[in-house]
Amino acid sequence: MPALNFLFLLLSCVQVPVLSCNKLDHDSLSSLCEHISSPQPAVPLNWSSTNCCKWEGITCNSKSRVTHLSLSNMGLSGSITPFLGNLTFLSYLNLSHNQLSGPLPFALFHTLSNLESLDLSYNLLSASQNHSLPVSIQTVDLSSNRFNGSIDSSFFHGASSLISFNVSNNSFSGSLPSSICITSSFVKILDFSMNNFSGNISQGIGRCSELEVFRAGLNSLSGWLPYDIYTVKTLKEITLPRNYFSGPVNNSIVLLSNLSIIDLHENELTGEVPKDIGLLSNLKQLILHTNSLNGSVPPSLMNCTRLKTLLMRNNHLGGKISSLDFSRLQELEATDFGNNSFVGNIPVSLCFCKSLTAARLARNHLEGEIPTCVAVLKSLSHLSLSKNNLSNVVGALKILMNCDNLSVLFLRNCFKDEPVQDNYSLLHLTGFQNLQVLSLSGCQLKGEVPHWIGKLKKLRVLDLSYNQMTGTIPKWLGSMPNLFALNLTGNRLSGELPPEIGSLQALIADNTDSNLSYLALPFLFNNHQYDRLFNLPPTFDVGNNILSGNIPAELGQLKSLRALDLSDNNFGGCIPSELSNLGNLEKLDLSENNLCCEIPKSLTRLSFLSFISVKNNDLKGEIPKGGEFDTFPSTSFEGNPKLLQRSFAGSRADILPPVRAAKEPETLWYTSIRVGIFGRIFSVGVSFMFNSA
Numbered sequence: 001m002p003a004l005n006f007l008f009l010l011l012s013c014v015q016v017p018v019l020s021c022n023k024l025d026h027d028s029l030s031s032l033c034e035h036i037s038s039p040q041p042a043v044p045l046n047w048s049s050t051n052c053c054k055w056e057g058i059t060c061n062s063k064s065r066v067t068h069l070s071l072s073n074m075g076l077s078g079s080i081t082p083f084l085g086n087l088t089f090l091s092y093l094n095l096s097h098n099q100l101s102g103p104l105p106f107a108l109f110h111t112l113s114n115l116e117s118l119d120l121s122y123n124l125l126s127a128s129q130n131h132s133l134p135v136s137i138q139t140v141d142l143s144s145n146r147f148n149g150s151i152d153s154s155f156f157h158g159a160s161s162l163i164s165f166n167v168s169n170n171s172f173s174g175s176l177p178s179s180i181c182i183t184s185s186f187v188k189i190l191d192f193s194m195n196n197f198s199g200n201i202s203q204g205i206g207r208c209s210e211l212e213v214f215r216a217g218l219n220s221l222s223g224w225l226p227y228d229i230y231t232v233k234t235l236k237e238i239t240l241p242r243n244y245f246s247g248p249v250n251n252s253i254v255l256l257s258n259l260s261i262i263d264l265h266e267n268e269l270t271g272e273v274p275k276d277i278g279l280l281s282n283l284k285q286l287i288l289h290t291n292s293l294n295g296s297v298p299p300s301l302m303n304c305t306r307l308k309t310l311l312m313r314n315n316h317l318g319g320k321i322s323s324l325d326f327s328r329l330q331e332l333e334a335t336d337f338g339n340n341s342f343v344g345n346i347p348v349s350l351c352f353c354k355s356l357t358a359a360r361l362a363r364n365h366l367e368g369e370i371p372t373c374v375a376v377l378k379s380l381s382h383l384s385l386s387k388n389n390l391s392n393v394v395g396a397l398k399i400l401m402n403c404d405n406l407s408v409l410f411l412r413n414c415f416k417d418e419p420v421q422d423n424y425s426l427l428h429l430t431g432f433q434n435l436q437v438l439s440l441s442g443c444q445l446k447g448e449v450p451h452w453i454g455k456l457k458k459l460r461v462l463d464l465s466y467n468q469m470t471g472t473i474p475k476w477l478g479s480m481p482n483l484f485a486l487n488l489t490g491n492r493l494s495g496e497l498p499p500e501i502g503s504l505q506a507l508i509a510d511n512t513d514s515n516l517s518y519l520a521l522p523f524l525f526n527n528h529q530y531d532r533l534f535n536l537p538p539t540f541d542v543g544n545n546i547l548s549g550n551i552p553a554e555l556g557q558l559k560s561l562r563a564l565d566l567s568d569n570n571f572g573g574c575i576p577s578e579l580s581n582l583g584n585l586e587k588l589d590l591s592e593n594n595l596c597c598e599i600p601k602s603l604t605r606l607s608f609l610s611f612i613s614v615k616n617n618d619l620k621g622e623i624p625k626g627g628e629f630d631t632f633p634s635t636s637f638e639g640n641p642k643l644l645q646r647s648f649a650g651s652r653a654d655i656l657p658p659v660r661a662a663k664e665p666e667t668l669w670y671t672s673i674r675v676g677i678f679g680r681i682f683s684v685g686v687s688f689m690f691n692s693a
Helices: 002-014 023-035 081-087 106-110 226-231 251-255 299-303 348-352 374-376 393-400 451-453 475-477 500-505 553-557 577-581 601-603 627-631 675-682
Strands: 058-060 066-072 092-094 099-103 117-119 124-126 139-141 163-168 171-174 189-190 196-199 213-215 220-223 238-240 244-247 261-264 286-289 294-296 310-311 316-321 334-336 343-346 356-362 366-370 380-384 408-409 437-439 461-463 485-487 495-497 523-527 526-530 540-542 546-550 563-565 571-572 588-591 611-612
Touching: 023 066, 023 081, 081 106, 348 374, 374 393, 451 475, 451 675, 475 500, 500 553, 553 577, 577 601, 601 627
Parallel strands: 066 092, 092 117, 099 124, 117 139, 139 163, 163 189, 171 196, 189 213, 196 220, 213 238, 220 244, 238 261, 261 286, 286 310, 294 316, 310 334, 316 343, 334 356, 343 366, 356 380, 380 408, 408 437, 437 461, 461 485, 485 540, 495 546, 540 563, 546 571, 563 588, 588 611
Antiparallel strands: 058 066, 523 526
8 A cells, every 4th residue: 555655646747738729720720710700609619629630520630730720610600811811730621511701812822832621611701812732732622602703723733642623613704724734643532613704615624534533513614525535544534514505425535444434425526426335334323414415326325234314305306215125124123215306116125224324215206105014113103204105104004013113103194095994903903002193294184083093192293284185073082181283284074163272281281391302303394494392383273174163162271382373264253362371372374264343352372373364254343552553564454345444554444355366275283373473483493494305
């Protein structure tokens, strides 16, 4: 025991040095703290101790000099102080995913001679001009900020160790700085995507002899693809979509044997797909859609056995698609040959692609029946065969109900003048239990609305428009729990509109609980492209039928509804005042009916209403004033001689014509959408014009 006491006393006298950060580093970090703030301003960064080496996000070396500063995703705002330039031993700086703003003091880089990694992505920073990167820098990420102006070649002067450079999602303009490869031949990643770069890509990319990833999509680049890009044998990814590149894809691209991703979609490329493209044995994604490519698809493409994504829609490709042997593409997940000029039958060899989740062959000249072997595609979730010349609709449905994961099915304008009756196999179906979108429009199908549809409890979108369906609108449609877009326009349906439609739960409650996940392929709906079901506007369209009776007041319960079309029917009675409860309504079409009474003044409460038509009815009284009604033209009310006249916005107070105007056939769900609806759709950033099925 005495020995232990002596040892304890001896140890207590030993002076253990306490690691304390350099004073200059301490003061520089304190300056940063003064320029920024966090959600808890009382203790902004937990930097209260005197030893900055123990501060949150700080790492020091053995000499007590700060080497790492990492404050990513801290909710910080404010600006970056130039005094950070005093951290001369700093090798790693990460302030990404914050809300820092103001000009970036590039001048501080002149003293950061040891800085190797810089990550300022996802902030609100703007650019300072005429500065250069540190000589020691290896990785730079300035993506998702507010930088603008051009990138001068002097910016890379001396940065001979640069490996990765990412300035995507900014507002940079001018020419693409291909001179970067002259300064550093070690560059592996270049990302210039989502900016305003323009003009041709000048020669110089070929000097990046170790380049693996080259991205410059969503700019305004033009001209032919630079020839020296075909000399970079290390390339694994070329991603240049949504530019103005023209000319052919040179066959020399097949020399880049390491390529796994080629994405050149939405350009102006011409010529044929390189005939020897099958030499790219590592290719996983080939995305060439929305160009002007022509000719046939080279058979050698089927040698790219690692392909997962093959998108060729919206080109001028043709030939017999069934001559392609897809059976070798065992890893294929998504394929799109839509909107081309392919002929022949649906390829049976697609049935061997067991990983296939999405396939579109729409808008071609295919014929025959859907192969029975499609039933084995258990992973298939998205299928679009619209606008082909197929036959046997009942047989097709029997086959496809075996695809257990099928959620999106487009068969519009495929079958002509066929009955779609409730036979035993369909009425007692056990498939389609995951189906969310079903479109059989424009097929001139005969018979009543099939009862088996009522068993599809996950169905969200049903389009049976422009067929020859007869009978009444079934009451059971109102009990479908997830249905929020229903289109029965252009049929021969008769009888009254069942009030049970007012019980559609997905239209009564907010539809925000819909599936937010992205679809395997985007799809065209009402001439807009969608990549998530959530973004479809809730609609109820039964126009151009022979429905009669009164408009059910229960429709006023569908508070999520954004478009209601009851036009071209024989509805009578009054316009229900309950429709004023449809607070999200953007389009209301009640034209070409036998409606009488006055227009309810309560409809002026519909603040999102951007289109209304009640023309060619027997309405009387005054046209309501106030709200959006003051913006509607006189044509919205014409053909009602008992309506009292008034002046309309941008028009004279003309007599409303009493003669019914001939109505042109509609070809879309709703064709007269005005700015209000477009604004609502574009506000979620997911719909834009697209010309494929």
